[in-house]
Amino acid sequence: MLALASLFVGAGPLSVTALVHDPQALQVLIISRIPRTVAVLLTGAGLAVAGVIMQLLVRNKFVEPGTTGTNEAAMLGLLAVTLLAPGASILAKMLGAAAAALVGTGIFMLLARRIPPQRVLLIPLAGLVYGGLLMAAATFVAIEAGLLQYLGVWMSGEFSGILAGRYELLWLAGGLALLSYFAADQFTIAGLGRDVSLNLGLRYGQVLGFGIVTVSLVSSLVIVTVGMLPFVGLVVPNLVSRLMGDNLRESLPVVAAVGGGLLLLCDILGRLLRYPYEIPAGTVFGIFGALVFLYFLLGRRAGG
Template sequence: MRFQRILPAVILLMAPVAAVCLLFLSVMYGSKSISQETVWQAFFSFDAENVDHQIVMVSRLPRAVGALLIGAFLAISGALMQGMTRNYLASPSIMGVSDGSIFLVTLAMIFLPSSNSISLIVVSMIGSAIGAAIVFGLGWLIPGGLIPVRLAILGTIIGTFLSGLSAAAASYFQLSQGVSFWYNAKLHAMDPTLIKLSIPFAIAGLGLALLLSRSVTVMSLGDDVAAGLGQRTALVRVLILLTVVILTGVSVALAGKIAFIGLIVPHIARFFCGEDYQRIIPVSGVLGGLFLAFCDILARFINYPFETPIGVVTAMFGVPFFLYLIKTRGGGKHA
C-alpha cells in the first residue's frame, strides 16, 4: 500500500521532534513541578548547589533518556523475535528472556556482590540468553510447542519459574529490597553511569538489528522459503537471538523488567510499514522509545503526586492488546 511506503519516512523524520518534546515534559513534571526557566538554567548554567538543577540533570534527564533507549531496545527485540519465529505473540517479557536476565542478575548480586556496572550488563545479557535458550529449546522439543499461543504459555511458565527462583533466592539471602528493583522497573532510579557504559553494547545490538533486517524479512516468509532463497537460516537465527540477548540484557540492566513494549509496538510498526523488516525495525525502535517515554510521564499523573509503577501503565495497554491478538489471530502464525 502506498501509505506504507510514505509513513515510515514521516515517522522517522518526526521522531526527533517528538523525542525532544517528551524529554522536555519529562524533566519538567513530576512530584515536584519545575519551571521552564529553571530547566533551561539547569541545562545551560548548571549550579550544583541548586536542588532543582540536581533533580533535572541527575534524576529526570537520565530517566527520560533511559526510557527512550529502553523502549527502543525492547521494541526492536520484539520485532526481531516476531519476524524470526513468525509468532505474533513473541516478545522478551513473554518468552522468558527478561526473566532469565533478572534471574542471573539476582545470582550475581548474591554470589558476586562486588560486581561492577560492566559485569552487571554482561551478566544480564548471559541471563537473557539462558532464558531464551530454555524457552525456545523446550518449544522445539515439545510437539506443537512453537505454535504462538503454546509458546507464549511455555514462556510464561518458564518466566514465572525463573522469577520464583529469583524471589526465593533473594528472600533467603535477605536481598529482597535490592532485587525488587529489577521487577518493579523503577525508571526513576536510572544510573547515568550505567547508561554511558551500555552505549557500546547498544550500538552493537542496534547495528546488528539493522544489518539483519533484510534477512528477518526473508525469515518471516518461513524456513522453507528462506532456505529456497539461499538464506542460511541457522546462522541468521543465531545472530537474531544474539541481537535480542544484547538489547534485552542492556534494557534489564538499566531498569529491570518492563513488559509488553516488545509485544505491542512491532504490531503497530507492521501496520504502518507492511511486512518489510527494513522498515519495521527502525520504526519499531522509534515508536518503542516514544511509547515508553509517554508511559513514564503518564505514570506520574495517574495517582498524582504518587507515581504508578511503569509496569502497571504498560500493562494497561498491553493486556487488552494481548487478549485482542489471541482473539483475532487464534493459534496460527502470522504470514
Template sequence: MISESENHSQLEIGGRSLKRYLLPLFFLLLVITSLFIGVQSIPLTDIFNLSETQKLVLWSTRIPRTVSLVIAGATASVCGLIMQHLTQNKFVSPTTAGTADSARLGILIAMIFFPNSSSIMRSFVAFIFAFIGTMVFVQLINRLPQKSNVMVPLIGMMFGNIIGSIVTFFAYQLEIIQNMSSWLQGNFSTITRNGYELIYLSVPLLIIASLYAYQFTLAGMGKDIATSVGMNYTMIQMGGLIIVSLASSVLLVTVGNLPFLGIVIPNLVSLYAGDQMKKTLWPTALCGSLFLIGCDILSRTIIPPYEVPVSLIVGIIGSLAFIGLLVRGTKSHA
C-alpha cells in the same frame, strides 16, 4: 489551470507528508514535556534563565531519564520485533519467551557469587543466562507438533514462570528478595547522571539489527525459504538471539522490567506498515520510545508529587492491548 484530479493528487500527497511527520512531531513534544514535568518546577518559559537548582535537576535527572526512556522504549520494541520474526509468532517477546526471567536468574547468580560486581559484570552474567534460556525456549517450540499463535507464548510464559519461581525461592531463602524486586522493577525515578550510561550499549545493537533487518525478515518466512535463497538460517537465528539477549540484559540491569512492550508495539506497527522488517524497524523503535515516554509522564502526574512505577502503567495498558491482539489473532485464524 489545475484540474480537479491534479488538485486531488496534490492533496493526497500533502496528506501523506503530514502523516509522515506527525509521529516525529508528537515524539518531540513528549520528549520536551518529559524534561519539564516533575516535583521540581522547571517552567519552559525560564529555559534561558534557570537557577542553579533547576540546572542541577535538568542535567542530573531529567535529561538522563528522558534519554533512558527513548533508548529503553526503542530497544524493548525492536527486541520484540526480532523475536517475532525468528519464532514466526506475533505474540513472542523477551517477556513471553523466558528471556527476561532467565536474565533475572543470571542477576541473582551475580548477586550471590559476585556481590560487589559492577553493572557491566551483572549484565554479562545476565546475558549468558538470557541467551541459554532463549535457546531452550526455541528448542521447546521447535518440538511442538502445532505452533499456534496462542500456544507458543503460553509455553514461553509457563517456562518463564518456572524460572521466575526458582529465582524467587532462592532470593527468599537468601533474604534478598526485597532488594532484588525493587531493583528490577521498571522505574526511571532512580535514573541519574553517571548511573545510567550502560544503556548506551543498546544503541549499537539497534544499528546492527537494522543492518540485518532483511535477513531477519527472510528468517521469519521459515527455514526452507531462507535456506533456498542462500542464507545461513542458523547463523542469523543465533545472531538475532544474541542481540535480543544482550539488549534485554542491559535493559533489565539499567531500568528493570518493562512487560508487554515488546509485543504490543511491533504488532501495532505491523498493522499499518506490514511485516517487512527493514521498513518497520525504525518506526517500531520510534513508537516504542513514544509509548514509554507517555507512560512515564502518566506515572509522574497521576498522584503528584509521588510517582507510580512506570512498569505498572506499561503492564496495565500492555496487558489490555495484548488481550485485544490475542482475541484478534484467534478470530483471524478461526
C-alpha cells in the same frame, strides 16, 4: 513533543525561566531530567526491536522477551552474580545476566521448535510456563539468600532512580537496535522459516545466533538498569505490523520510535497520575499492554 514535556514534568518544579536564573534548576535538568528522558527512549526502542526480532525468529506474533523466559533467565543470572560476587561492577552484572538470558532463550528456542507453528497460542503459553518455572527458581533462591527485595526491584521497571552516570549502559541497547537495522533483510527472510531461508541462500544459523544474542543483551541491559518492563516488545511490533506489514527494513525505525514514544508517554503519565508521587512506568505500560494483548487475542479469535 513528549521528550520536551518529559524535561519539565516531575516532583520538582522546573521552567524555562528557572533554567535561565537558577543554576540549581539547570543541574536538575542536566543530572536528572535529560538522562531520564534519554533512558526511557533507549529502553523503549531497544525492547521494541528485541521483540520484533524474537517474533520473526520464532514466527509467532505473541512472543517477546517477557513471554519466552528471557527476562526471568536474566534475573536468575543477575541474582547469581549478586550472590557469588556482591561487589561486582554493573558491567559484570550485565554480562552475567546476558549469559543467563542467552542460555534461557536458547532453551526456549529448542522448545518452540517442537511446537507446530500453526499452534499460534501454544508457543507463548509454553513460554509463560517456562518463564514461570525460572521465576519460581529465582524467587526460591532470593528467599533463601535474603535477597527478595532485590528481586522485587528488578521486577518493577521504573525510571525514578535514573541519573547521569547510572544509565549509560542503555546506549548499548540503542546501539544493538541500530545494528539490527543493517540485518533487517536477513531477519525478514528468517521469518519465512528455516527451510525457505536456506533455499534462498541465507546463513540461517548465523542470523539466528545474532538475533538471540541481541535479544539477550538488550533484555539484560534493561533489567540491570531499570528493571523488567512487560509487553513493550509484544505490543509495539504488532501495532506497527498492522500498519506497515512485516518488511523489517521499512518498519524497524518506526518500531523503535513507537516503542520509545509509548514508553515515554507511560512514564509521563506515571509522574502525573498521583503527583507528586510516581507510578512505575512498567505498571502503566503493563496495564496498557495487557489490554492491547487481550484485544489482539480476542480479535484474532473473532476473525477465525
